[in-house]
Amino acid sequence: xxxxxxxxxxxxxxxxxxxxxxxxxxxxxxxxxxxxxxxxxxxxxxxxxxxxxxxxxxxxxxxxxxxxxxxxxxxxxxxxxxxxxxxxxxxxxxxxxxxxxxxxxxxxxxxxxxxxxxxxxxxxxxxxxxxxxxxxxx
Amino acid sequence: xxxxxxxxxxxxxxxxxxxxxxxxxxxxxxxxxxxxxxxxxxxxxxxxxxxxxxxxxxxxxxxxxxxxxxxxxxxxxxxxxxxxxxxxxxxxxxxxxxxxxxxxxxxxxxxxxxxxxxxxxxxxxxxxxxxxxxxxxx
Numbered sequence: 001x002x003x004x005x006x007x008x009x010x011x012x013x014x015x016x017x018x019x020x021x022x023x024x025x026x027x028x029x030x031x032x033x034x035x036x037x038x039x040x041x042x043x044x045x046x047x048x049x050x051x052x053x054x055x056x057x058x059x060x061x062x063x064x065x066x067x068x069x070x071x072x073x074x075x076x077x078x079x080x081x082x083x084x085x086x087x088x089x090x091x092x093x094x095x096x097x098x099x100x101x102x103x104x105x106x107x108x109x110x111x112x113x114x115x116x117x118x119x120x121x122x123x124x125x126x127x128x129x130x131x132x133x134x135x136x137x138x
Numbered sequence: 139x140x141x142x143x144x145x146x147x148x149x150x151x152x153x154x155x156x157x158x159x160x161x162x163x164x165x166x167x168x169x170x171x172x173x174x175x176x177x178x179x180x181x182x183x184x185x186x187x188x189x190x191x192x193x194x195x196x197x198x199x200x201x202x203x204x205x206x207x208x209x210x211x212x213x214x215x216x217x218x219x220x221x222x223x224x225x226x227x228x229x230x231x232x233x234x235x236x237x238x239x240x241x242x243x244x245x246x247x248x249x250x251x252x253x254x255x256x257x258x259x260x261x262x263x264x265x266x267x268x269x270x271x272x273x274x275x276x
Contacts, residue, residue: 032248039206068177076214083252110170111218118221 005043005059011097011124012046013131015057020048027056031084045081047092054092056085057124062102071106071115074098078121093138095124100134107137143181143197149235149262150184151269153195158186165194169222183219185230192230194223195262200240209244209253212236216259231276233262238272245275 005011012022026044029036037044046057058081062070074096082094098107103125106112115121116137123137143149150160164182167174175182184195196219200208212234220232236245241263244250253259254275261275 031252034206034247034249036206039204040210066177068172068174072214072218073211074214075217076210076212079213079217079253079258080210080249083256083258084249087252109172111172111222114169114221114225115218120217120221 006061006063007097007099007126007128008044008046008059010128010131011057011059011126014126014133015046015048017131018050018133020050020055023047023049023054029081029084029088031087036080036084040077040080054089056081056089056092056094057097058094059097060102062098062106067102067106068111071111075115075120093122095122095136097124097126100125100127103135144199144201145235145237145264145266146182146184146197148266148269149195149197149264152264152271153184153186155269156188156271158188158193161185161187161192167219167222167226169225174218174222192227194219194227194230194232195235196232197235198240200236200244205240205244206249209249213253213258231260233260233274235262235264238263238265241273 015022024047027047029045043059048055058078060070060074064070078094078096085092085094107116124133125135126133153160162185165185167183181197186193196216198208198212202208216232216234223230223232245254262271263273264271
């Protein structure tokens with residue numbers, strides 16, 4: 001069983017509060033002979049539905065000493081997940097869940113703005129204390 | 139001074155043999171307040187020229203216990219470097235240098251093929267023993 005991110009439950013609760021139904025926890029992801037969870041030691045992906053929308057959510061704590069290193073890791077994982085999902089479940093949109101404090105310190109800075117301008121990631125910004133989704137950046 | 143990748147010199151020599159002039163080693167990369175070398179602890183990027191072509195080269199050993207983990211890291215770094223380079227030096231194309239053995243075990247497998255089909259990375263494939271560039275995948 002792959003590890004849960006530190007804020008896994010907070011994001012799950014925030015999604016439920018926002019009217020989403022969690023359909024898979026974890027959502028398994030394989031491509032060819034590669035099982036992302038086994039080979040990547042990846043955190044669990046959540047899958048959720050609301051009306052006609054289906055999403056997968058990658059949750060990242062950004063708690064290592066280097067936020068840029070965390071960003072690089074989240075980005076590489078996002079691209080891998082995105083490209084596999086677009087083949088195996090093209091109707092499901094992938095989001096990266098980050099805390100509001102991470103959003104401010106990374107994605108309101110030039111490096112994060114650049115990635116958002118280039119549509120490298122979709123973001124779900126959450127408050128871990130209140131367990132509320134603060135913002136979606138599709 | 140950022141660390142050199144294990145195969146840094148091999149790639150440098152292979153480029154020179156292939157008629158390239160190494161113009162920057164390392165090539166500094168900053169965006170906003172982020173200095174990628176300081177904040178990412180990144181390996182040195184090489185910059186080279188040949189006739190009218192300018193390239194930057196990210197060298198990755200892929201020697202950790204998990205090749206998929208290495209792939210994720212290389213990919214995240216490639217996307218960051220690519221997006222910054224396309225703003226600060228749009229004429230310079232970024233390549234990821236990988237050994238022939240890495241090419242075979244990752245990029246001839248479904249996961250790597252998917253990334254190449256989606257044009258997520260450009261590759262420079264080298265033989266570390268003979269220090270020869272075996273293949274370019276633009």
